[in-house]
Amino acid sequence: MSSQPAPRAPQGERRRRDAERTKAEILDVAQAEFARHGYAGARIDEIAALMRTTKRMIYYYFGGKEQLYLAVLEKVYTEVRAAEAAIDVEHLAPVAAIRTLAELTFDHHDAHRDFIKIVSIENIHHAEHLRKSQALVDLGVPVIDLIERILAAGRERGEFGTGADAVDVHMMISSLCFFRIANQHTFGVLFDRDLAAPEHRDRLRTMVGDMVVGYLTAADPARTDPTVGR
Amino acid sequence: MSSQPAPRAPQGERRRRDAERTKAEILDVAQAEFARHGYAGARIDEIAALMRTTKRMIYYYFGGKEQLYLAVLEKVYTEVRAAEAAIDVEHLAPVAAIRTLAELTFDHHDAHRDFIKIVSIENIHHAEHLRKSQALVDLGVPVIDLIERILAAGRERGEFGTGADAVDVHMMISSLCFFRIANQHTFGVLFDRDLAAPEHRDRLRTMVGDMVVGYLTAADPARTDPTVGR
Amino acid sequence: MSSQPAPRAPQGERRRRDAERTKAEILDVAQAEFARHGYAGARIDEIAALMRTTKRMIYYYFGGKEQLYLAVLEKVYTEVRAAEAAIDVEHLAPVAAIRTLAELTFDHHDAHRDFIKIVSIENIHHAEHLRKSQALVDLGVPVIDLIERILAAGRERGEFGTGADAVDVHMMISSLCFFRIANQHTFGVLFDRDLAAPEHRDRLRTMVGDMVVGYLTAADPARTDPTVGR
Amino acid sequence: MSSQPAPRAPQGERRRRDAERTKAEILDVAQAEFARHGYAGARIDEIAALMRTTKRMIYYYFGGKEQLYLAVLEKVYTEVRAAEAAIDVEHLAPVAAIRTLAELTFDHHDAHRDFIKIVSIENIHHAEHLRKSQALVDLGVPVIDLIERILAAGRERGEFGTGADAVDVHMMISSLCFFRIANQHTFGVLFDRDLAAPEHRDRLRTMVGDMVVGYLTAADPARTDPTVGR
DNA sequence: CATGAATGAGGGTTCATTCAT
């Protein structure tokens, strides 16, 4: 930024900061490229072309395509974890808490589309890269604990049924929020509805909350018998 | 044209049948390859190596990688449409009908994992290939009509609320069924639960049915206010 | 042409005639394809696609690409020889005879552009195919004899100088007529003049005649000394 | 940018020189290959095999086969233009000047056989590549101006007739010089005379000069009537 | 720390041709 180096900062410090900024820029461009074209379809040349540094720097800082992809993977997951950690619903009553969690998850998926694409890509590759990153596996999943606490509170108050499992509930919420973004393109072509469009967002967000709350507060979940009426 | 068509017909017929079989075999292998590695990651050489014919035949029959991928896309979608067309729930009472539809959808996703991967891949590429296939777009989506009839019957009987939209309901069902298979790998690594494992299948199938039925039969969907209790 | 086979012609006869017609059609299409794209650039598939028969027939009748090219070569050269044989200038006075020969050659080149392209192509390949065709080599070059007779008559009358050689004169005429067609495209781009356009034809034809006649009737060809005037 | 540019400059300089040499070497080999086999018949593999570098470098430096061909085209034309620019005949009397120009053109064609083949090839392809090279089109054709000045001087002195056009004269000279080299192979086979052989060179060079001078100095070009004597 | 030049390995594709009837 400044043409005159700040006198207090030693040269090495500035160098390191430049390096960090370069790395961050590479990661940003790489994230977009991988999200857009998949792992095999992403091009190192293309990433380099979209930056101020050269292709050589990518190898210098990251070592190779796979390591770069892994760095992107860790970046997007870390950002998601940070957002999750910021969720504070424990002061809410259980029903409101679980609905709020669902709706925040909904908004979060809406706002982080690259993350969703990277997760889709990672699943196509059987999570082989994610598996390698002990960092990510160790990051843990505090959201499960959060849901467990909400479920416990709800059961204690008699507002929730007894059968619900925290991981199942998380899967349910994720499913509803993930699909809308991840599958928007095929769904849009086949059903002529743009799921990601703002005009549908509020209705669908409410719907997700309704479904989760409805499921947890139902007196007797499996109340219907598919054979009845045949 | 030929003065003696009779003796040549059986030979030509056999030839044609062999050709059809070869094409079908290529498609099967290509489906697996694309599903496993994505569009860019799939290798024409690999597909050929897994068969009795040579790489050259792929170009002879399909013209190129993209056309082969498109043929796979049409194949998996056509198979899905055929399965959907076989669903017969109109003789059931609305509640049972919608639950049965959800559970059949669940089982169908469970049984057609390549389809799910291909759909994920197609979404990574913004459905650009699906969009090109007028055949698929024209195939239509009878499932929406089916849901609409079920919803209408349910509303008439007073068993369903009035707000539900057929496309939304379809999205909801698809989300719950699709995610479990599509995201099984990342979910498995992070939450240490194999969503696709048989031991979870029955519980999750019932859960999906419960959620859909619960949503449709709820007296007042948006019964909770997220601001309550703050 | 007729839907009813002539009763007097036996089946085999008709078959043979169809075969001849098919061969001739292949040759016509092949001539255009080779002239347009060169030997290596010509495509057997393209030739087949432009006909009513299949690619297989090309191999059936001609054996392969090189033999087909050779057949085209023989065809265009044979047509040229036939046109040359029809030239009748021996009843003309020598000066008129040589001018007429030059002008007929000019018109002939103008009218047979595929021939010119094939000759250019053949020269790029060092005439390796022409060399193989004893038929063409043996066809002989009666034009040289014709020129020799004209030159002899002119010398006898004292109208022509004594130094001119028939082959040189033929080369001279050919050069002037060939270049205009063969190099029309590069010349047109660089000098912005369409040599092959009708508007230039008459002037250039006369010019060719003038040059040849002027050369042969000059009292002393090498009349100028390039060092004079320095 | 670099704090120590001095010690690196020579290295970079040497590198760049090597790169230039490599590019030049590729161009030389490519020129021979294209001239020998035409555009479609030329093989990138063959070009690479004839050099110290690999096929990959051709793409690194030129981008592809067509661009390589275009570079060759620009190279041979640029060399020709440079030779033309070196021609200095304006101090000569008009007759000597035009004869010298013709004879230098003759020698130049004799010495640049690849150029002639490339021009032939380019004409087979309708000058589509030449047309693309604005560089070549813009190079202009100073030879036309030169001829115009010679013609004007000749007319002023009363040594030349009034009808001659500079572009026509250039075409005439080019025709006579080009054909002898371009068509030497078919001409040699059919007329058993090696036009390109040294033993014919001096005679033909003089003949070209004679023809051009004869044409320009003729009192009345169209002095003969082809119908006379019938 | 930084970089322009270079590259081995393989990718998709196309060609002329032949097999089997």
Add this chain to the structure above:
DNA sequence: AATGAATGAACCCTCATTCAT
């Protein structure tokens, strides 16, 4: 005599990567 199906061999090109400074 005639042909639809099949193919081996190469061809142009691109990718991630490393060398040399």
